[in-house]
Amino acid sequence: MEALVRVGQAGLGAWGANLVRNVDEVADLAWLCDSSQTRLDALARRYPGARTTTSFDELLADQSVEAVVVATPVPTHYALARQALEADKHVFVEKPPAMRADEMAELVRIAEERNRVLMPGHLLLYHPGVRKLKELVDSGDLGEVLCVYGNRQNLGTIRTNENALWSLGVHDLSVILHLIGEEPGEAWAHGNAFLTPGVEDVVFCYLRFPSGKIAHLHLSWLDPHKMRKLTVVGRDKMAVFDDMELERKITVYEKAPEQPAQSYGEWRTRTGDIFSPKIANDEPLRLEMQHFLSLVRNGTDGAAARDGLAVVRVLEQLTESLRA
Numbered sequence: 337m338e339a340l341v342r343v344g345q346a347g348l349g350a351w352g353a354n355l356v357r358n359v360d361e362v363a364d365l366a367w368l369c370d371s372s373q374t375r376l377d378a379l380a381r382r383y384p385g386a387r388t389t390t391s392f393d394e395l396l397a398d399q400s401v402e403a404v405v406v407a408t409p410v411p412t413h414y415a416l417a418r419q420a421l422e423a424d425k426h427v428f429v430e431k432p433p434a435m436r437a438d439e440m441a442e443l444v445r446i447a448e449e450r451n452r453v454l455m456p457g458h459l460l461l462y463h464p465g466v467r468k469l470k471e472l473v474d475s476g477d478l479g480e481v482l483c484v485y486g487n488r489q490n491l492g493t494i495r496t497n498e499n500a501l502w503s504l505g506v507h508d509l510s511v512i513l514h515l516i517g518e519e520p521g522e523a524w525a526h527g528n529a530f531l532t533p534g535v536e537d538v539v540f541c542y543l544r545f546p547s548g549k550i551a552h553l554h555l556s557w558l559d560p561h562k563m564r565k566l567t568v569v570g571r572d573k574m575a576v577f578d579d580m581e582l583e584r585k586i587t588v589y590e591k592a593p594e595q596p597a598q599s600y601g602e603w604r605t606r607t608g609d610i611f612s613p614k615i616a617n618d619e620p621l622r623l624e625m626q627h628f629l630s631l632v633r634n635g636t637d638g639a640a641a642r643d644g645l646a647v648v649r650v651l652e653q654l655t656e657s658l659r660a
C-alpha cells in the first residue's frame with residue numbers, strides 16, 4: 337500500500353480544527369503549527385502523534401513533510417503559501433489564497449515552476465450538490481444557461497477585518513465561474529459598511545460574461561433570512577442548489593418559456609414536474625482533502641490554482657467597483 341502523504345498544518349482555529357480532523361483521517365498528520373500556544377496545546381491533546389510548533393519555519397524545515405495546509409487568517413495566506421511553495425511543499429490554502437490578483441498570479445507561477453500543487457480551499461466545488469448542478473449544466477439538461485444568482489445571507493458572524501464580498505462572496509464566485517466556465521467581462525458591486533467603517537456588511541454584485549450570461553450575488557450578514565442558495569435559469573429548465581435543505585439540496589423545475597408554432601411570436605410559459613435528484617451525503621471537506629491528496633500523489637495540471645486566480649481576479653474587480 338502506498339504511504340500516506342505527510343502533512344503539516346498551520347492555523348488551528350475554528351475552521352482549522354475541522355480541516356485537521358480530515359487531514360488526520362486521510363493523510364499522515366505530521367505537524368501542528370499555530371502562533372497561539374493555547375490553540376497548539378488544545379489540538380496537541382487530540383493528535384498526540386503529531387509534532388507541534390509555533391514556528392512555520394520549523395515545520396517547513398522538515399524534509400519529510402510533503403504537503404502543507406494553511407488555515408490561518410486571510411491576510412497571512414499569501415506569505416505563508418509562498419514560503420511553503422518555495423520550500424518545495426505542495427500547498428492547500430484556505431480561500432482566498434491572496435488578497436490581490438498579482439500576488440495570486442505569483443503563487444500560481446511559483447507552483448508551476450516548481451511543479452507543486454497549489455489548491456485553494458474552494459469548498460463548495462466539492463459539495464455533492466454543486467457537483468450535481470455542474471452535471472445538470474454540462475449535460476445540457478437545463479438548456480442554454482441564461483442567468484445564475486446566489487443568495488448568501490444571514491444575521492451571522494459579523495466580521496470586522498474582511499467584508500461580506502471577501503468573506504462570503506468567494507464561495508459563490510468559485511461556483512459561478514465553475515458552472516459558467518468563463519470569466520466575466522463586466523463586474524459591478526454596490527454595498528455599504530453599516531457597522532464597521534470600511535467593512536461592507538451588505539454587498540450586491542452583478543457580473544456579465546462574454547457569452548451574454550449574467551450573474552448576481554446578494555451577500556450579507558445583516559439579513560433576517562439564513563440563505564445559502566444558488567439558482568440557475570436555463571432555457572429549458574431551472575435548478576436550485578439550497579444548502580439549508582437537509583434532503584432536497586437540488587431541485588429541478590421543468591419550467592421554461594416557449595413559443596408554440598401557432599402563437600405568432602408570443603411567449604408562453606410551460607410548467608411541468610418539480611423533482612429532487614438524490615445527493616450523496618459525503619462531507620465536502622473530506623472530498624476536498626482527498627482531491628488535494630490525489631493531486632499530490634498523481635500530479636496536477638494546475639487547474640485548481642488557475643481557478644483560484646480567476647476568483648481573486650473577479651474579487652479584485654468587484655472591490656474596485658465597490659470602492660468607486
Ligand SMILES: NC(=O)c1ccc[n+]([C@@H]2O[C@H](COP(=O)([O-])OP(=O)(O)OC[C@H]3O[C@@H](n4cnc5c(N)ncnc54)[C@H](O)[C@@H]3O)[C@@H](O)[C@H]2O)c1
Binds near residue numbers: 351352392
Ligand atoms: N472553506 C470554508 O468554508 C471556510 C469556513 C471558515 C473559514 N475558512 C477560512 O479558514 C481560515 C481560518 O479561519 P478560522 O475561522 O479558523 O480563523 P481563526 O481566527 O479561528 O483561526 C486562525 C488561527 O490561525 C492562527 N495563526 C494566525 N497567524 C498565524 C501564523 N502566521 N502561523 C500560524 N498560525 C497562525 C491563529 O492563532 C488562529 O488559531 C480563514 O482563511 C477563513 O477564510 C474557510
